Amino acid sequence: MNHKIPVTVLSGYLGAGKTTLLKYILQEEHDLKIAVIVNDMSEINIDGSLIKSSFSRTEEKLVEMQNGCICCTLREDLMLEVEKLVSRGNIDYIIIESSGISEPIPVAQTFTYVDEVLGIDLTKHCQLDTMVTVVDGNRFWDDFASGESLFDRQQGIDETDKREIVDLLIDQIEFADIILLNKADLLSTEDLDELYHMLKKLNSEAKVIPASFCKVRLNEILNTGRFDFDKASQGAGWIKELNEEHTPETEEYGISSFVYRRRRPFHPERLMEWLENWPVDIVRAKGFFWLASRHNMAGLLSQAGTSIMLQAAGEWVAALPSIEKNAVLKEEPELLEKWDKVYGDRQIELVFIGIEMNQEVIERTLDTCLLSDKEMKENWKQFNDPLPSFGV
Template sequence: MTSNKIPVTVLSGYLGSGKTTVLNHVLNHRHGLKIAVIVNDLSEVNIDASLIKEGGGLSRIDEKLVEMSNGCICCTLREDLLVEVEKLAKENRFDYILIESTGVGEPVPVAQTFSYMDEEQGIDLSQLCRLDCMVTVVDAYRFWHDFSSGESLLERNQAVGEDDTRDVVDLLIDQIEFCDVLLLNKCDMLADDELDELEGVLRKLQPRAKLIRTVDGKVEPLDILNTGLFDFEEASRSAGWIKEMETPVHTPETEEYGISSFVYERVKPFHPQRLMGWMEEWPAEIVRAKGTIWLASRNDIGQSLSQAGPSIQFGPAGHWLAALPREEREALLSEEPEAVENWDDRYGDRINKVVFIGIDLERERLIAELDACLLTEGEMLQDWSRLPDPLPGAEQMGSTGAVL
């Protein structure tokens, strides 16, 4: 691949997954490439950087190490990242830039840094660099422990600040759903059947990424360097739930290790109290759920449902097109042919559409339970705004009634 832009690979992955081990391995088997390394660590003393130095993968002639401490690439240190990468690229001494992001960093903001002009800094890294590959390292041994812990980063003293309210599981999902390569590390610590099941779940969560099993971070460097894999639009739409949502007719595949998925779709609103009751007893077999909810008591505004493990997020997603003033609605519909195609004569674009991914899902039972949470025919004729609404975000809603 010929280009005068310097290629960049970004390593993401939760704390302890083995990113530094992968980095050391690549630096020790770099096929003659002159690699500049940027290491981002949240602590004031950059332990990761010292480990890399001890690993012997850096030479003062061939590589340069930039330590970014006491902050996070994806938030407070984004400006520093821009400046450092621009500086390295303009030196014209390196064949490659390898970035190890902090374990609590999300990959999307880092990718955006390389994809768009930064007006404030006046730096456009896309003119100097080519983001080649987003890699996420997953700790096979601790994955289910972290996924199901129900803990927040604050509770683990890993947050980037007091206002960082993210759950560990949400961070894991963010890192898995936006990448080109998934390195499933520490595979020697699981039995074969456990490893196969975990790989099956990861492939369901992220079907586009190349999945590679590793032990001690030993990956063939050319699997993550100069791959040409990164495409921002493709990466943004590579999550399993998006692929599932976009499949016109879903045919259930042969289930390996009981891993399956389905889309629940109904043109009828949920009764808020019954839906809340169902969500309070959330089925343990659902690993991931994502979609749009039509709530009778909030008829003008669609609700977003996002679940990963024990973390469930629910709240307003924006107005239904059908609830907008006529001129605004028609202008938006002219830009969205898919919305016109699926338009309901009575309810417009209002719909319940949620993807469920899980292990040993009892699909028919789940569908029946969800159907029981919809309004009955009698309730459809009532004033929906009077329905009890215990779900989060109710206090932000104005009075909305039924479309009758």
């Protein structure tokens, strides 16, 4: 049987400590011949005494170390780079350090499907083992609340890269098996504990490991066998809450979560006003909403820190043509359990995760955004809708 080479992917925002972790792994004692793919070799700055002099760094952009590890710079498509390493043979493990501004899901997908264009199927040779996200414990809340984009910090891919820092942080946290809570030595015990429990709330499937200078037992991040794409895709705390897998509150730190569910649509003007006065105690919110003025299209709300995004989440099943609707209901009969005879599957389901949240106030003020009994009988299309388009 062909042995598949396990792969660990390191993610984390710029400055979190990924390169420190990489150096630590390469210099630790282990019996593995590890191949490392990095975006910039010079950043690792490996001690020259650890490198075999027979290799030319400049020509190959490849470094072979005394302990049998190989480092190479990512020069081409990741798939091509991995295939080249595998075809060279004589390696036991691959570690990929993704750039500080890359989202982890596309990197993970590289190992889960066949690229028809390149004609490469990495699933034959490699197996994703662990998705590690390094979090800068000392700067996390500053970055989270900064309201800045990659463009603002001149860290984007180009001038069109307007992604918010906080959205990148959340993506990296919610799609991970291991979260390395780094720079723990710079935090008080209480602040460290609070951040630890918040990370567990944001991704209950991940193992959170506090660390200083990225020092972690190698068996925590290599050959863990933890990665499962479907599980990782469903690991986010908000998804668990929507699926009614409520994670217990952490009373000591005031960390809690709840789902706001209603079978009545929002009035667009009042919802806009509510969003503009977003409660500061909500750290993360995500879910689906029903907007009276866009009756047939489900909305997706995603908030993290100061970033709030509204997107289309597809048409409500009840809005589909009869043949399509019946086909969906046949495939997903559980929808009928909550089916309203007038409005079908239309409803609001929003998950809120926060610190010292006042659930009663949040629910009461959101309820004032719902249509009144009188408004339910009016023509909803006539309501003024100041909300940004769903961008469909």
